[in-house]
Amino acid sequence: MLDLEFLFHPQSIAIVGTPRDLSNIAGGAGFLAALIAFGYEGRIYPINPNATEIMGLKSYPDLMSLPETPDYVIACIPATLTPGLIRECGARGVKAVGLYTAGFSEAGEEGEKLEQALAGIAREVGVRLIGPNCMGIYCPATGVSYQRGQSKEPGPVALLCQSGGNSNILALMGRDRGIRFSKIISYGNAVDLNETDFIEYLTGDADTAVIGAYIEGVKGGPRFLPALATAADSKPVIVLKGGLTDAGTRAIASHTGSLATPREKWDSLCRQAGAMQVYNLDEMLDLIVTALYMRPAEGRRVGIVGWGGGASVLNAEACESAGLKVPAFSPGLRQQMVDFAYGPGASISNPVDSPVVTDTSLFSRTLGLIADSGEVDIILVQLPLATPHTVGDAGLWDRARETVLDVSKSLSTPLVAVQPSTAHPESSDVYNRFQHKCADIGLPVYATARDAALAVSRFTEYHALRRSRKTLR
C-alpha cells in the first residue's frame, strides 16, 4: 500500500499557470484565491513567465527559479505543455503534481495518447500524479483547498471524487448540513494515483471515520475489490457510481475518459465488498449523515412517531417502500400509551399520530415507551412542518424540536428525525437552526421521510451484512 500522507501536508505549493488576468476565477487564479482565502500557512508560489507579482504574492517564471522545491505542484497549463512540466518536476525533485489541466483521454484519441505519454514520463522521473482533469486536494487540517467557500473546520468524512464539480457540490452542501471533512480528493482521469490507491490510504487514515466515493471508471483493476472490501470492513463506505445507464456511460467517457462497468457487475461487486450504494449527491449526503450519527440498528423494524394523521400514513409508506418494516404495536404497548396520554381512538398502532409532540413531557414519554418496548429497532420521528404564521405560539414547534434533541441522547433505540420545511425564509431558518443542533449532538436529520427511510434502510443493511460476515468467520 502506498503511503500518501505526504500529499496532504505540503509545506509549499506552486501553481503553474497562474494568470495575471484575474477576471476569470477558474483555473490557476481560482486555486490561488482559494489558498489565500483559506489562510493556507505554507508558502505559495504562483508561476507565470510574464509576471512578477500575482494577488500580492511574488511570482516566478518557472519551477527552477523557485527558492525551494515545492511539496506540491498544481498544473493549470495547456495539455501539450504538461509533459515538459512533469520532466521539470522530476528534475526539481517535486514528489506530487495535481493536474487541473484537461484535454486528455476524455477529449479523444490524441488526448488519450498524450495521457499515456504523461503517465510514462511521471513513472520515469518518479513524480506521482493526481488527475489530470481534476481539482486535487482539499484538506482543512493543513489549510489546503481548491475552492473558496469550503469549510476551514476539519471533520471525520473523506471523499474521493472523480468529478471536481461533484466534489465541490458535496463539500458545500455538506458544509451547510454540518458535515465536516478530513480530506476531499478530486482525482479526475486517474492516470497515475487512482480510486484504489486513495481507498487504501483512507482505510488507514485515523482522521477518517466515513468514506464517500464518486467513481466513474475503476482504474485499480483487480486491486479494487479487495481494497473496497477492506475499507468497508473498517469503516462505512458509500459509493456513487457514474455511468450506470446508456447516457451516463457516454457522459463518463467524455468527462474522465472512463470505461463503464456493467450495472449487474457493479452491484455484485459492492455487495461482495460490503459498500453501500447511493444514486445521487443528495442520497450521498443523507447516508453520510446516517453513517456518522446513527447507532447501528439490530433489525429493520421502525417505530414511527409523527404529527398529523396523513403525514403518518405517508411516513409509514416511505419506510415500507424503502424496505423497512413498520410492525403493529402490541396491545400492551398501545395500552401503556393510552394510559398516560392518548385517547381510546388515537392512531397509536404504528405509525403513531402524536398530538402530544408539542408537550415535552408526554412526547418524551411516548418515545421512551416505544424505545424500551423491544418491538422496534429504530425510531423515526417526524416533526411538524417548520413554517411561520400558522400557529399562535411558535414556541410549540421549538419545544418539539428541543424534546427530540434531549431524548435522543438517552433512548435505548437509535432515533432519526425528519424535519419538513417550506422555501419560506423563516421556515428555512427554523430548519437550519435545528439541523445545526442535530449536527452538534450527532442526531441524524433529513428533509423528508423518503430520504430518511432510504438512508436508514441502506445503513441497516450494511450492518446486517457485517454481522452475518462476522458470524461466518
Next chain:
Amino acid sequence: MLDLEFLFHPQSIAIVGTPRDLSNIAGGAGFLAALIAFGYEGRIYPINPNATEIMGLKSYPDLMSLPETPDYVIACIPATLTPGLIRECGARGVKAVGLYTAGFSEAGEEGEKLEQALAGIAREVGVRLIGPNCMGIYCPATGVSYQRGQSKEPGPVALLCQSGGNSNILALMGRDRGIRFSKIISYGNAVDLNETDFIEYLTGDADTAVIGAYIEGVKGGPRFLPALATAADSKPVIVLKGGLTDAGTRAIASHTGSLATPREKWDSLCRQAGAMQVYNLDEMLDLIVTALYMRPAEGRRVGIVGWGGGASVLNAEACESAGLKVPAFSPGLRQQMVDFAYGPGASISNPVDSPVVTDTSLFSRTLGLIADSGEVDIILVQLPLATPHTVGDAGLWDRARETVLDVSKSLSTPLVAVQPSTAHPESSDVYNRFQHKCADIGLPVYATARDAALAVSRFTEYHALRRSRKTLR
C-alpha cells in the same frame, strides 16, 4: 352531478364550539383566527353557550339565536353532540356543515355507528356534510380559510385531500413554491360528500386548471372511475394514494376509517382513468408545477444542458432512471456547437457540459440550437449550485438564471430547469428569488434532477396516453 358551488361562497359562517380559552389554537379557535386573519368579508358567528364575545366578535349560545341562517357551519364540538347539531342545522335551514369533530369511524366500532347515524340524520334533514374529521374549505377568492398562513391570492390549482394536515402542508409548501389555489377541500372520513363528488365538481370548475388529490379510501364506489376519467380528460389530475402498503393500510384505517384498495387494482384504475400518480407530497408539488407550466412534449427524448461534467453524468442518469431517453446528439448538431463555442473535446453529445452557461449569448445559442434540432422533445437545464462565496463574480450565476428565464419563452421545445442549492441562507435566497421568477413567467423549476425527471416523465406519459386515446376515438 351535484352543484357544490354554494359550498365555496358562504356569506356567513358559524363556528359551533368556539372556545373562550384561546390558548389552544386548534379547533374552533383556529378556524376563527384563520377567518379573521384572512379578512373574510362575510359574517362570522362564534357559537358558545358560555360566551358573549370571542376574539372581538359577538358570540351566540346556539344556532337558533343567530340573526340569520348561516351559509356554512363549522362543527368543533364532541362527536356525541353532532347528531343534535345536524338536526338543529336542518331546523335552521343550514345547507352545509363541515365537521372538524373527530372520533367517528377512524376510532373504532362505536364511532362507526355514530358516523352512520350522523349520515342518516343529515340525509333526513337535508344537510350536506363535509367530513367528519377534517378541516373543510379553503377558497381564497371568497376569503374562506381554515389555517393562518395560507395564501390570500387565488390560483388555478384545486386540491381535494382526505387529510387536513396534508392539505395544509401542500398549501404552505405550495405557497412558497409560487403555487396558488382555487380551492382546497379537506374532507376527512367522507361520510356524505366524498372524493367523487368533489372530483366531479372540480372537473366543471372554470377556476381550476389542475386537480391534485390525496385519497385514503374511495367512497364513491362505481361512480369513482368514470368521474376520475372525465376529470383527467378535461384537465391534468394528480393522485396520491394513502394506504398502498401494509402499515399504510393500518394507518388509513385509524386516520379516516378508510378501507384500502389493493395496489394493482389502484394502479390499473389510475391508468384506465388517465390520472397521474405520485407517492409523496414533494412529488405532488413537483407534478403540479409541471402540469401548470410545462408545455406538453411530443416524446420522451431529453436534451440535457448543465454545468459540470460530474453533474452532467448524474443528470443523464436521473433522466434515464425515470424512464426518459437521452439520445446522443448527431454529428451535425455537435459540429454546430463546436463552430460557435465548444472545444473539440467538449462534452456535447448529450448531456452537454456547458461551461458557457454564464455567457448569456453563447448559452442561449446553445439552447436554441438544441431546441431547433428536432433531436429532442424536452430540454432540461441544470443551473450551477446557488451558493455564496465560491465565485468572484456572483453576477455570473444570476446571468445564467436570467438567460434561462429569457430563452424559455421563445424556445421551440419545452424547457424545464433544475436549480441545486445548499441550506445556506444566501443560497436559499438565490434559490427563492429564481423560483419566484419562474412561477411568474411559468417555467417549471425543481430542486434536483431526480425530481425534475420524475415529474417530466409522468407528465409526458400522461400526454402520450391522451394522444393515443384521441387517435383511437
